[in-house]
Amino acid sequence: SQQGEEDxxxxxxxxxxxxxxxxxxxxxxxxxxxYRQNSGRGLVHLILIRSNEREKHSGRLRVTLDTSKKxxxxxxxxxxxxxxxxxxxxxxxxGSYIPTFGRGTSLIVHP
Amino acid sequence: DAGITQSPRxxxxxxxxxxxxxxxxxxxxxxxxxxxxxxxxGLRLIYYSAAADITDKGEVPDGYVxxxxxxxxxxxTLESATRSQTSVYFxxxxxxxxxxxxxxxxxxxxxVL
Numbered sequence: 488s489q490q491g492e493e494d495x496x497x498x499x500x501x502x503x504x505x506x507x508x509x510x511x512x513x514x515x516x517x518x519x520x521x522y523r524q525n526s527g528r529g530l531v532h533l534i535l536i537r538s539n540e541r542e543k544h545s546g547r548l549r550v551t552l553d554t555s556k557k558x559x560x561x562x563x564x565x566x567x568x569x570x571x572x573x574x575x576x577x578x579x580x581x582g583s584y585i586p587t588f589g590r591g592t593s594l595i596v597h598p
Numbered sequence: 599d600a601g602i603t604q605s606p607r608x609x610x611x612x613x614x615x616x617x618x619x620x621x622x623x624x625x626x627x628x629x630x631x632x633x634x635x636x637x638x639x640g641l642r643l644i645y646y647s648a649a650a651d652i653t654d655k656g657e658v659p660d661g662y663v664x665x666x667x668x669x670x671x672x673x674x675t676l677e678s679a680t681r682s683q684t685s686v687y688f689x690x691x692x693x694x695x696x697x698x699x700x701x702x703x704x705x706x707x708x709x710v711l
């Protein structure tokens with residue numbers, strides 16, 4: 488069963504706008520990861536944030552983690568058409584470090 | 599740069615046939631994983647392996663068999679394919695605890711007719 492659930496399921500924006508995707512999970516986690524999947528391709532790792540961290544940055548990506556709310560957000564700033572993809576959160580919980588994936592957010596960035 | 603490769607890329611088979619999906623990684627990663635991706639379900643873990651000769655079930659293992667005789671290979675076998683096993687299958691690997699970032703293959707699109 489899915490541990491993390493992304494919201495929204497689909498997001499459509501114009502190039503240059505910011506895109507925010509959220510992930511909620513049910514049980515305490517060891518870490519949370521975000522991945523991107525381009526159409527017809529495998530997933531590519533973006534960022535890993537551990538349970539004792541609150542925010543991480545990587546280029547135009549910003550990830551926050553709120554363990555009290557059991558949620559995370561992925562912000563893509565100044566989006567580009569090339570950011571069009573599906574984005575997944577994956578959580579590892581309990582004694583396991585094996586990621587469990589959500590259903591993903593489909594992002595379309597219009598040029 | 600082929601760090602983790604899956605074959606075949608596409609496969610069509612018939613119900614009841616045995617089919618094996620191959621996965622090979624060149625990083626000597628300890629952990630390897632098989633996920634299936636279906637619309638509405640995201641990615642679900644089928645089996646994983648922590649090292650050669652060590653495998654364990656994931657969320658949806660029924661109808662699948664895995665083996666790991668060598669660290670670099672992790673084949674997935676559907677013993678008697680069913681239509682419900684039509685899916686896209688992804689193999690992934692990582693170095694294990696402390697370095698949990700997954701590296702994914704390009705996937706195998708399997709159709710069971």
